[in-house]
Amino acid sequence: MTQTTPESTGTAPAPQGTLFLDGEAHAFQPGETILEVARRAGKTIPTLCHDPRLEPAGACRTCLVEIEGMRRLMPSCAMPATEGARVTLESARIDRHRKSLLGLYLTDHPEAETVAARRRPNLLLDMAERYEAPTDWPKMAPLRASRSGDTNPYIDFDAAACILCARCTRYCDEVESVSAISLAERAAQTTIATADSRSLLDTTCEMCGGCIDTCPTGAMAEKRPITLGAKHEQELTKVRTTCNFCGVGCQLDLNIDPEADAGRGRIVKVTSPPVGTTTNDGNLCVKGRFAYEFVHHNERLTEPLVRDEQGQLVPATWEEALARIAEGFGRVKERHGADSLAFVSSSRCTVEENYLVQKIARASMGTNNVHQCAAT
Ligand code: SF4
Ligand code: SF4
Ligand code: FES
Secondary structure (H helix, E strand, O other): OOOOHHHHHHOOOOOOOOEEEEEEEEEEEEEEEOHEEEEEOOOOOOOOOOOOOOOOOOOOOOOOEEEEOOOOOOOOOOOOOOOOOOOEOOHHHHHHHHHHHHHHHOOEEEEEEEHHHOOOOOOHHHHHHHOOOOOOOOOOOOOOOOOOOOOOEEEEEOHHHHOOHHEEEEEEOOOOOOOEEEEOOOOHHHHEEEEHOOOHHHHOOOOOOOHHHOOOOOEEEEHHHHHHHHOOHHHHEEEEEEEEOOOOEEEEEEEEEEOOOOOOOEEEEOOOOOOOOOOOOOOOOHHHOOOOHHHHHHOOOOOEEEEOOOOOOOOOOOHHHHHHHHHHHHHHHHHHHHHHOEEEEEOOOHHHHHHHHHHHHHHOOOOOEEEOOOOO
C-alpha cells in the first residue's frame, strides 16, 4: 500500500515545535537537527565533518553550541531540535573553544602554500583564518600512513592533509554503498585505508570521486590537475553544463584553466555543483567526473567530413554535410519506401534532441521507425 507522505503530496510538513537561537524563536520540522534549523534561518555555524547527504558523525567538533541546561558544548550537527531548547550560537566560550580546536588541527596540517599547491579548496584553512586560530603552536609530523604506490589514475590521498572527519568513508558507505575505504589503524596513526592497502583499482571502488567531492581539506584530490600543473582553484573558470554520457542528465561544472593550451583553455577537472542546488545533489559517477579527456583528444572530430569522388573523407561545412545526409535519406526512401528507414537516437542526447530525431523521422521522412537506446 502506498503511504501518503508530505513529500508525496507536495505540501511542507507541519512544524513540530519551536526552539530559540540566540533568543530568536524558530520553528523546526520533525527530524531536524539544531544545525539544520540554524542554517535554514540563515545563521552561520562552521562545520567540517557535516555533509547533508550523510548521517551526522559529530567527529570534528567545530559546530559546537551552548544549549541551556547542558554542561558541555554540544555538536549542533548531531543534536535533534527539541521543543523550547534555548541555544547560543556565539559566545566567548564557543569562540575560545573554536580557536583552540582549529589551532590543534593546524599543528600537524600541511602549510597553507603546500595545500594551495594541491589546487583544492581547504575549509579548515579558510576557517582557521576566519576565526583567527593560533598558527604559532609547535608543529608535529603527521603519523597517518599514506597509501603510496596507488596506481589508480584519478584519486590521490594525502594523509598529511587528512583530519579524519570520515566524510569520505561515510560517503563511500552511505551514498555509494561500496565501502572501498575505511578508517584504519589506531590513535595518532589512524588513517584512511583500503583493504590490505591495495590500489583503489583493486578494491570495490567505483571511481565516482564522491570522496574527493566531500573531503573538506583536499586530502582526497583529483590527480590530473596536480600532474597537469593546473592553476589554483580560484583562477579556474567554471562552466555549468549537463553530462551527456547517459539519460540521467547530471549537472556538472567544467573547471577550465583559461590560459592552458596557448590561451585556448583546457578542462583540468570536473566538479559537481554544490549539494542541494541541482537534482544530482553533488553526486557524479566515474564517467561524468573523470571521462572528459575526449574533449581535447587530438583525434576528436571537430568538423563534418564527407566522402569525395574517390571515397576519401574530406572536411565539409555543416550545410554541405546536412545536404548530403538529406539527399541520401531521400534516395533510400524513393527506392525502398519510408519504412525502409529507421532512426535510433542515443541516451546521450537531451530530451530536446530526442524530440527532434522523432520529428525528423515522422514529419520529414514519414516513418514511425524511431527508437532510443535507453528505452526499456
Ligand atoms: S580524506 Fe578528507 S574526507 Fe576523508 S577523513 Fe580525511 S579529511 Fe575527511
Ligand atoms: S554523471 Fe554518470 S549518472 Fe550522471 S548523467 Fe553522467 S553518466 Fe549519467
Ligand atoms: S560538523 Fe558537527 S561535529 Fe563536525
